Amino acid sequence: MNSSYHRRVAFLSELGNSTSRQLHGTSPALVIPVGSTEQHGPHLPLDTDTRIASAVARGVAERLAEADHENRWMLAPPIGYGASGEHQSFPGTVSIGTSALRLLLVEFGRSAASWAHRLVFINGHGGNMEALAAAVALLRYEGRDVAWCSCTTKNADAHAGHTETSVLLYLSPEDVRVDESVPGNRAPLADLLPAMRTGGVAAVSDVGVLGDPTTATAAHGAQLFAEMVDATLARITRWTPDRDGMLI
Template sequence: MNSAYHRRVAFPNELGISTSRQLQNTPSTQRPGLIVPVGSTEQHGPHLPLDTDTRIATAVSDVLAARLQACEDFSWMVAPAVAYGASGEHEGFSGTISIGTPALAELLVEFARSACRWAARLVFLNGHGGNVAALRDAAALLRYEGRDAAWCSCVARDSDAHAGHTETSVLLHISPEVVRQDELVPGNRAPLTDLMPAMRRGGVAAVSSLGVLGDPTTATAEDGGRIFAEMVDGCVERVRRWTPDREGMLR
């Protein structure tokens, strides 16, 4: 796996579809499902790129689509990623671009309203925790409107919070060339629950001058492969089951 994951500029061609006309001529019984990676553009410490969340969401989406091809009644396509999210807690650091929860929710709603004119089903694949409120709002409205839209997140057990062991390991697995290993420095390793009061007042900068919550110095590509596989397996299970709650989250 490599950095090609984040360079998608068009829908993949697994279905033999590369133009609007080809998709329009697909029989209604063969309409594809659509996976939409949702990431962010935000600081990830001195060692990881601003598009870390987008890279992870896109990489998981690509493997998810391939896995679903073998077990679903219809095929899945992966959309170009939504690369800006709700990242206000990181605005104390240069490079972060946050569009906020209301704007992100509206973007996702309009995206799905349009895509659901030709896609049989749509799932937003989330790579950034700050996007959850927008995903809930958007999916709840879309489902109320009768669209078969839902969302799930790239999660793994025992993950640290931000730019630490978990994300650094996954990047070493999918995009090792972008990890600045000479800049690996431990961040604030306190439990996130202990940090939240200060973060609500002053963002991540209030608890970590590096922008790191966790310890990236322990990261390995081998751990990244295990964590990545866990993320994919969880998403495959939830998408196959397709039991969204009232806010569209897949259980």
């Protein structure tokens, strides 16, 4: 990753690098990135949503580890498959669907909440929201302190366009095929949804892009990424879940 972005906080604990003995007798709070494996046009990697969710989750967890000494915050490995059926027409997409993702999140939450006192899912793919809302609502009904929020920024385009391409140019510039980026359908998402519900993204964009990646820059990506981290951190700090467990 871009060295200007990537840093590690020495006291940020990562679940994947920890041992069971290290967790014995503790009750940490856990940050879990949730992404997808799906087409992102001819220029972005299939794990774009997972990369963004993971980077935002790390940035948030680092700042929580520095500032929140009441909770011990840990970063979990990402959940890298999601509900991406609208992209199934494009090679490389691996969608597990809403029902399977919902079940995965419920069982993840039930298991992790047996030793972690608080869980927050950081979502990087819009298609995962239905599963997250249903799963987290159930987990909260069962008495677990669980919530979720999405990596969002104002005025973002829909898919593989200026926004995501800019953020990837900042996070992973070596993996962006700039020479292969082409504009896609730039109509408002609300206008595209009727056709997408029946034919997926391919029905409105033969290149799989909704937006214009040719205008993307790493500098704007840095700004967008900072906004995502700040907004997510603010929601977690407030910790005011709505009826579906989404942090507001």
